[in-house]
Amino acid sequence: MTIFQLFFFFFRISAVTFGGGIVILGMVKLGIADRKDISDAEFSDMLSLAASVPGPLAVSISWLLGRYYRGLKGSMAAVAGAVLPPFLIILILSPIILKYSGTPEVQGFFKGVLAGTGAIITMVVFDNVRSTLSCGWWNIVPFVIVIALIGVFGINPLLSMLAAFLVQLIRERLALR
Amino acid sequence: MKVLLELAFSFAQIAVGAFGGGLSTLPLIEYQLVKATGWLTSSQFGQVLALSQVTPGPIAINAATFVGFQQAGIPGSIVSTLSIVIVPVLILCAVSCVLKKLEAEKSRKFKDMLRPIVAGLLTLSLVSPLTVTVKNGVMTMAMLVIGILLMRTCKFFKNYPPLLLVIYGIIGAVIFS
Numbered sequence: 001m002t003i004f005q006l007f008f009f010f011f012r013i014s015a016v017t018f019g020g021g022i023v024i025l026g027m028v029k030l031g032i033a034d035r036k037d038i039s040d041a042e043f044s045d046m047l048s049l050a051a052s053v054p055g056p057l058a059v060s061i062s063w064l065l066g067r068y069y070r071g072l073k074g075s076m077a078a079v080a081g082a083v084l085p086p087f088l089i090i091l092i093l094s095p096i097i098l099k100y101s102g103t104p105e106v107q108g109f110f111k112g113v114l115a116g117t118g119a120i121i122t123m124v125v126f127d128n129v130r131s132t133l134s135c136g137w138w139n140i141v142p143f144v145i146v147i148a149l150i151g152v153f154g155i156n157p158l159l160s161m162l163a164a165f166l167v168q169l170i171r172e173r174l175a176l177r
Numbered sequence: 178m179k180v181l182l183e184l185a186f187s188f189a190q191i192a193v194g195a196f197g198g199g200l201s202t203l204p205l206i207e208y209q210l211v212k213a214t215g216w217l218t219s220s221q222f223g224q225v226l227a228l229s230q231v232t233p234g235p236i237a238i239n240a241a242t243f244v245g246f247q248q249a250g251i252p253g254s255i256v257s258t259l260s261i262v263i264v265p266v267l268i269l270c271a272v273s274c275v276l277k278k279l280e281a282e283k284s285r286k287f288k289d290m291l292r293p294i295v296a297g298l299l300t301l302s303l304v305s306p307l308t309v310t311v312k313n314g315v316m317t318m319a320m321l322v323i324g325i326l327l328m329r330t331c332k333f334f335k336n337y338p339p340l341l342l343v344i345y346g347i348i349g350a351v352i353f354s
Contacts, residue, residue, distance in 0.1 A: 086242065089232050
């Protein structure tokens with residue numbers, strides 16, 4: 001892919017993908033499935049690395065794919081393509097929302113959308129938690145630590161995650177011996 | 178100038194902890210924007226969450242553009258969005274510098290260790306939309322329950338959640354005005 005193709009490839013996907021995350025990885029995979037210039041193994045290495053680092057998946061996968069095709073310039077073009085659609089849309093909507101956020105129509109719209117969002121998250125949480133906890137009894141320990149530290153004690157999520165990860169590392173060490 | 182630095186620093190902290198992509202980032206975003214800085218009230222956070230679900234792109238980027246604009250206009254939204262993009266890119270570069278190739282086994286183990294932590298964050302992401310929806314009254318609570326039932330029974334809504342959200346937004350705008 002050329003630099004322009006990289007930009008428009010991610011621009012197109014990003015403009016029509018709601019919610020980001022896993023969905024965008026599926027769209028990228030679909031988009032490069034027919035290409036001969038990248039193998040399945042190379043792409044799954046990228047997916048694996050993208051999911052192992054923090055930050056929006058749209059950013060990490062576009063950076064990696066851009067670098068694969070065109071080096072640093074490719075990375076920048078791909079990330080710009082991925083970030084510009086959501087950035088421009090929110091930039092256009094922000095002043096409108098801030099101006100009319102007090103009106104009953106806009107408030108009602110957000111109340112309705114948030115109720116639906118609550119329904120979607122409930123579904124996602126239910127499936128995710130069930131499968132996570134069923135793949136080993138130990139998983140409940142870091143799971144509860146994170147919820148207790150952030151949700152009950154109001155500790156900074158970054159520190160809470162670090163604490164839970166340290167517990168995971170200690171467990172890993174002990175299990176090896 | 179000071180507020181631009183604060184925006185950059187806040188969104189950098191969100192980016193550093195944004196593992197798992199998407200909804201599991203919500204507790205970090207809420208902590209930074211509601212609790213640590215007071216830039217958003219709880220109900221405004223609900224609005225940002227709702228907005229991110231009916232516009233393209235990852236919630237972290239949507240929140241960055243919106244709150245950046247709210248706090249410091251167009252420069253604010255540019256700085257915040259760049260912060261949420263550049264931090265993951267730097268981490269990606271650092272990781273691929275240290276490890277020439279990410280060993281599949283190590284990457285899998287790391288993700289397995291993160292999994293219950295991400296599940297905990299995901300569970301916490303439910304708190305805000307649920308409490309705001311309950312606070313919004315019986316109508317929105319009913320919409321939430323119906324939404325779960327719709328997605329459980331109807332393949333159409335399960336595959337196109339944004340459509341459900343837009344319909345819900347219109348219903349909300351009508352019944353609350």
